Amino acid sequence: MQLNLKNPLVFFDLETTGIDIVKDRIIEISYVKVFPNGKEESKTMRINPGMPIPPASTAIHGITDDDVKDCPLFKNVAKQLAAQIEGCDLAGYNSNRFDIPLLAEEFLRAGVDIDLTRRKFIDVQTIFYKMEQRTLAAAYKFYCQKSLENAHTAAADTMATYEVLKAQLDRYPELKNDVAFLSEFSSFTNNVDFAGRMVYNDKNQEVFNFGKYKGRLVEEVLKQDPAYYSWMMNGDFPLNTKQKLTEIKLRGFNAK
Structure with missing residues (x-):
């Protein structure tokens, strides 16, 4: 099913040094930008977090300090990234609780003024949890009948999230193919700040x-x-x- 879009929709996933929104940093970001006409653009970039990557995090995504030592700092790519998502709605897996708050923190630290509050957010995990209660790998298997290869790499997780949302729309007639509806449906609370404080x-x-x-x-x-x-x-x-x-x-x- 092709998504019914008024604005471009950016599916994205972050790999990070950890799960603390305040203290941890992005080390990889991947996105698929879907345009209203169905055109798709994708990109993956590695980021030097400016801090050591804990072994426990490397064990999950496989990215080491050596892998990112020559990569740009987030502040060096922040304006470029902001330009790519300006005017776009955003989608991800557990993105409302983690990826979007952390991305907003990185933009603020870099001094880049981008008003994410004006965008719609679709959290595919929330839709999945409300419908079936599973993980991303299980969601991919359940909805797309595929095994998720290279899980916990930003590119694989991003594309899987995009495919899962389209499959969810095919499976559930009560889900409207409308970004505003999906954004509201995939939100548990109406947050003032991204962290939900x-x-x-x-x-x-x-x-x-x-x-x-x-x-x-x-x-x-x-x-x-x-x-x-x-x-x-x-x-x-x-x-x-x-x-x-x-x-x-x-x-x-x-x-x-």
């Missing part, structure tokens, strides 16, 4: 989604406990979370 409630108000103030309005907490803002800004939170928190705080000042 803050979410929108049923009144479209920002509330904290963790800690002692979970469920409380962010604006209300910042007024009643100003030190909480400083604690978060000095804490080990993603840059995107701090950015959104600051926007809410400044909005409160401007409203006075």
Whole structure:
């Protein structure tokens, strides 16, 4: 099934030094850019993370420090990558919880201004979990009747994710071939920040989604406990979370 697209849709996958959105870095990114007319463009690039790759991570994706020592830093390719995904919607496997938050962090660290919040995000894993409850390899076998060779390489995982989404649309008539629908369907929560530390409630108000103030309005907490803002800004939170928190705080000042 050809995807029904209004904007180009970029399927992408990251291989990283680990799973900490704040501390870990990208070492490989692969994407397949699908255009509304069905045309496809793909690219894979290795990135020097500027830090050692833990052996436990190498054991998963097979990429070593020596493999990336002569590769560019993310900041050197950030503008090029941003230009490739500008105006595109994004899709991946577990991308809403990991790949998109980490990619946003890398762009912020590189000082590249790209507003991902205006894009639609499709998380194929979420669709799969809501429908069948499996891993990517199992999803590929289940939907496409193929074995996933070279799993945990960005290129293989990216193409498998693209194929799985098309097969999901063929299999489930209740899934609309529409990016806006798939984006909403593949989201568990309506996040304010990519890491989901803050979410929108049923009144479209920002509330904290963790800690002692979970469920409380962010604006209300910042007024009643100003030190909480400083604690978060000095804490080990993603840059995107701090950015959104600051926007809410400044909005409160401007409203006075």
